[in-house]
Amino acid sequence: MSKKKLPSRTEDYNDWYNTVVMRADLADYGPARGTMIVKPYGWTLWENMQQALDRRFKDTGHVNAGFPMFIPKSFIDREASHVEGFSPELAVVTIGGGKQLEEPLVVRPTSETIIGHTYSKWINSYRDLPVLINLWNSVVRWELRTKLFLRTLEFWWQEGHTAHATYEEAQEETLQMLDVYIDFARNEAAIAPFYGRKSNSEKFPGADVTYSIEAMMGDKKALQAGTSHNLGQNFAKAFDIQYLDNNNEMQYCWTTSWGLSTRFIGAMIMTHGDDQGIIMPPRLAPHQVVLIPIYKDDDQKTIVMETVERISSELLDHDIRVHIDDREGFTPGHKFNHWELRGVPLRMEIGPKDIANQSVTLARRDIVGKEGKSIVSQDNITSIVSDLLIVIQDSLLERATKFRDSNTYEPRDYDHFKEIVADGFALAWWCGEDTCEIAIKTETKATSRCIPDIDLPVKGGTCIHCGKMAKDKAYFAKSY
C-alpha cells in the first residue's frame, strides 16, 4: 500500500517510465532475459488497439492469415540486405524432439522471407493479384539492451504483406498503409506523429523505400511508431514471386510490408503521461470511466451502491467501458491514486452528498486537481460522459500536437542545430549522404528520423552539416 512516490519525469525520465509501466500493471519481465509479459491491463489496451487497426485493415481490403514462427535458416540468407540486417539478432532452434536438426530453424524476426517463399507458390497469374494479407503474431529479435514495450526479445505486432502487378500499385499500397497508421495515431491514440521517408541508412533491410511515423515523447526524443515499406522487386527476385501477365509473359511481383507493434504502447505512455502516471486516450483505454463509491457505513453503502450500479449499467448500455472499484479496505484517496497512475480518463465519485443532490462528481485525468473536477446532474449522465470523453480525447491530441510543434525548430546553422537536437526536433536541409548522417550522429547523438517530402522550393537549401546543395529536408532528433 505505502509505495514510495513516483519518480518525476523531469528528474529521471527513464526511471519514471520503467516505474509507471510496472506499477500500473501494464507489463513485467519474463523469466528468460529480455522477454516481456503483457499483463491483463496492458493486454486489454493492446486488444483495443488491435480492433482499431484491424477494422482499418479490413476496410482497405486486407484479410488476416496465420504463418508459422519457424523459418528455415537458409531463407534469411536469400536477400542480401535482409541477411545483413537480421542475422545478428536471430534466435535459432537447433534441437527438435530430442534430436539435432539438419537445418536449423530461426524464430521469425519478421516474415518477408517465408511470405516470399509462400507467395511464389500461391501466385501464378495476374488474376491472383493483388494479394493483401496481414498477420497478427509475435516476433523475436535478440536485443541486448531491453526496455518494456520499447525493445524486448519478443514483441507482439501486426505485419502486412502484399503483392502487386505494378510498381505504382505497390507504392500506392505503401502510402495507403502509412496513412492508416497516421489516422490510427491521431484519431485513436491522440498522437500527432511526423511522417515521411526514412534515410538510406535507417530504412528496412530489403526495402527500396521505408516510410515511418515518428512521435515526440515527453522527453523530446523521437520514437518510430510504425513503418510501411515498398520492397520493390527485391523479395520477388530473391524468392521468385512471378506472375503471368495478360500478354502471357512472366513478370516479377512488386511487394510491400508494414508493421505496428506493442512498442506503440510505449509511445502512448511517453506522449501523454505525467508525474501522476499514465494517461490513456479514451478511445483505447481499457476502462474509460472508473466509478468510486464513497460511504462511511453499511447504510450509506447500500444507498450509494444502488446508484453506482444503476449508472454503471446505463453507461455500459451505451458501450462506455466502465469499471466499478468496490474493493473493501481501501480509502477513496488510495483508489484515486490507483486509477490516476493507471490513466483512466475519467473518474466518477458517488457519495451520500451526490445521492442527496442527484449529482455525481467527475474528475478528468488530463487536468489534475480542482480544475479538472466538476459536479454534474445524474440526468443525462450518459451523454455528459460521452461528450466529456470526446473532449478529453481531443484535448490530449491538441496538447500532444502543441508540445511537438513548440519543440520543433528549423536551425539557422549547425551550432543552432546542435542546440535544438539537444532538447527537441530539428527540421533541417540535408544533403542525403550517409557520411553526413553518421557525422551528425557522432557529434550530436541525433539521427534523421524521416524526410517529410513536404512542399519545398524547387531549389533546396544547403546541408546543415556539410553545406552542399540539399534536395531534402529531414527531421533530426535523438531517438529511442
Next chain:
Amino acid sequence: MSKKKLPSRTEDYNDWYNTVVMRADLADYGPARGTMIVKPYGWTLWENMQQALDRRFKDTGHVNAGFPMFIPKSFIDREASHVEGFSPELAVVTIGGGKQLEEPLVVRPTSETIIGHTYSKWINSYRDLPVLINLWNSVVRWELRTKLFLRTLEFWWQEGHTAHATYEEAQEETLQMLDVYIDFARNEAAIAPFYGRKSNSEKFPGADVTYSIEAMMGDKKALQAGTSHNLGQNFAKAFDIQYLDNNNEMQYCWTTSWGLSTRFIGAMIMTHGDDQGIIMPPRLAPHQVVLIPIYKDDDQKTIVMETVERISSELLDHDIRVHIDDREGFTPGHKFNHWELRGVPLRMEIGPKDIANQSVTLARRDIVGKEGKSIVSQDNITSIVSDLLIVIQDSLLERATKFRDSNTYEPRDYDHFKEIVADGFALAWWCGEDTCEIAIKTETKATSRCIPDIDLPVKGGTCIHCGKMAKDKAYFAKSY
C-alpha cells in the same frame, strides 16, 4: 480449373480430408517440416471461433494477457509428470544473437510452467485470488506424423490458467470451462460431443483430473476437441504459488488450465463434411451466404448486378456475412462447385428470370441437389435468409447428434465390444486399471475417450475386458 474429382469419404477418408483442407484454401504446409500455414479463409473461420469463445471467457470473468514463447529449459523439469510428458516433444533454442546460450530456451509446448513461475510472484494474499487469465497464442510440439489442423509442429489455441484459494473453487472452474466448450461445440459449431473425465493414462501431464469433449468424426473415430484440467496443487508446489490466507497462514494455491485449438477446425470438417467438400456451420462460417449473379450478356449483367448489390447490402446491414462472387471468366456451375467445396451454408443465385419474378433461388449446402433448392420472393429476403441459416445450423447439429447416437452402443460382451469399436463408439463398464486399457488398445486399437460420470447404479457392472467389478463406464473408440 479442371481439377480432378474429390476422393469420396467412404473410399479413402484420409485422402478426402487432406484434399478438402488444401483445395478449400483452409491451410497449407509451411516450409519447415510439419508446420502449418492457415490461409485467409481458414483464418477467418478461426477468428469467428475466437470471438465466440472469447465472449464466453469474458462473460465468465476471465481476462486475456500475453506471455513469452520462450521458457527456460529448467522450468519444464520442475513438475515430474509434466517433464515426462513434454520433454520428447520440445523445440529448443540454443543460439541467440549469434552466441551459444548458457541455458537453452524451449519454445512453449504449453504455458503451465511459466505461468506457475509468474503467479508465484503475483499472488501474495487471498485478496489476489482468484486469478483468471486466458492466453491466445501458438505452441510448438515436435510431432513426427503431422496432418493439417489435427497434428502440426505449431498450432494456434487458447490456454486458460487460473489460480484459486480452495480445491472446490478450482474444481468448479474446471467444470465451468468444460461447460463453456460443450456450449461452444453445440451452439456455434453444431457438434454434439460426448464429455467426461479422462482415464489416468490419457490425462494431461501434471493434472489431477482432465475433462475433455470428444466428438465423433465422419469415419466414426473420436477426436478430442477441448480439455479442462484440475491441476490440484501440483504446479503450485512445483513453482511455489502460495498465498497468505485470512488466518495469516501460508497456503498453496489450487490451479486449473484449459485449452481449445485449431484442431477443432479439423473436428468441424470431419463432422459435417460430405463428398462435395466442407459444410460450415452458419454461426462460424466466414461467408454465410454466397451470391452468384447469372447473366449472358452485358445488358443482363447490369440489371442482375443491381439487384445483387441491393440484396447484399440489405443482408450486410443485418450482420449477415455475404460474399458476392462476381469473378469474370467462370461459369455459374464452376462457382457452385467452388463454394460447395468451401462449405458456404447458403447459395443465392440471381438471374434474369429471378429479376422478372422478383425472386431469388436459394440452395442449402446441407441438402445436396434439388431438395435443398427453393425459389423465394425478394420481399423480406433478410428474414428468409436469417431464418434459413438458423434452420441449417439446427439441422447440422441434429444430424451430427443422430450420427453420433446411432453409432454408439453398449456392448454385451468383449466380442461385441470389439465389433463395436471397429466402426463406432462403445460405452462400456471398465475396471479403471491401466493394464486393462493397454490390453484393450493392443487388441482393438481403441482407447478410453472419457468417463461421463453419468447417473449409474451404486453397484457397477463388470469390466468389459477383465470381468472385475467396475465403478465407471467409459466411452471407447479409435481416435485421432
